Amino acid sequence: MSTPQRIALSESGDVTVVTFNDSKIIDDLSIQELGQELANLVEREDRHKIVLNFGAVEFLSSAALGKLISFEKKVRAKKVKLILTNIRPEIYEVFAITKLTKLFTIKDDEADALAVL
Amino acid sequence: MTAQWDWTGEATIPSRLGAHMPFLEEVLARVEALGWGGRDVFGVQMTLEETLTNAIRHGNHCDESKVVRAACKVSSDRFWLSVEDEGEGFCREDVADCTADENLGAFGGRGMALIDAYMEEVTFNERGNRITVATRRGYRPPVDGG
DSSP, rough: OOSSSSSSEEEEEEEEEEESSSSSOOHHHHHHHHHHHHHHHHTSSSOOEEEEEEEOOOOOOOHHHHHHHHHHHHHHHHHHEEEOOOOOHHHHHHHTTTTTTTSOOSSSHHHHHHHHH | OOOOOSSSEEEEEEEETTTTHHHHHHHHHHHHHHTTHHHHHHHHHHHHHHHHIIIIIIITTTTSSSSEEEEEEOOSSEEEEEEEEESSSOOOOOOOTTTTTGGGSSSSSSHHHHHHHHHSSEOOOOSSSSEEEEEETOOOOOOOOO
């Protein structure tokens, strides 16, 4: 298994915590890689509880949102538990505008997410 | 009313993904130099990213024989942008409403929803291959509680 380039992984009990290596998720190739690396978590590595920590993310395009939606579909199909955390106000507004706040479970921080996973 | 602009710029951008970045970065530097910051710059960046990428990807289908023409005007409190591709144009009514409950998981339409939210004015030419947007510093999109 190659080391992911766009994300970093850590474990907290049986929960996989994912952070993003890029503060701006806009480059097309990077977005493609991000989508594949996220997909690998559930399709190859069989992880069952995942936290996506957006603390490092300052900007993301609609193309990146598309990859997150693809990931959510894979997660739902595999019955994986997924929570998004540490979303700064500008990014949360993007989720609110596109109504993705309805699609994802969002908590303030990792501790809040781990408490319910 | 004649607006007073502090900077105007134009660019002819090849239809290659990522080729819009130099123009985007220049406009952001100009608005920041004029005192724009935080959430206002974020909205301008989102609008530039989505309009230019849409023109390259969906308007010109990444055909490098075609170009995207962009024009921008900024002042300490106003932002104006026009982006034109060489595509056949589109009818925005044909773009699925990504915020409708039945389309939440569907692809596409989110870029347009974001532009609509961050810009106070959004218009298309009749052919549908040129989008013109404008906003003012401090403008906030009407986001409902959903």
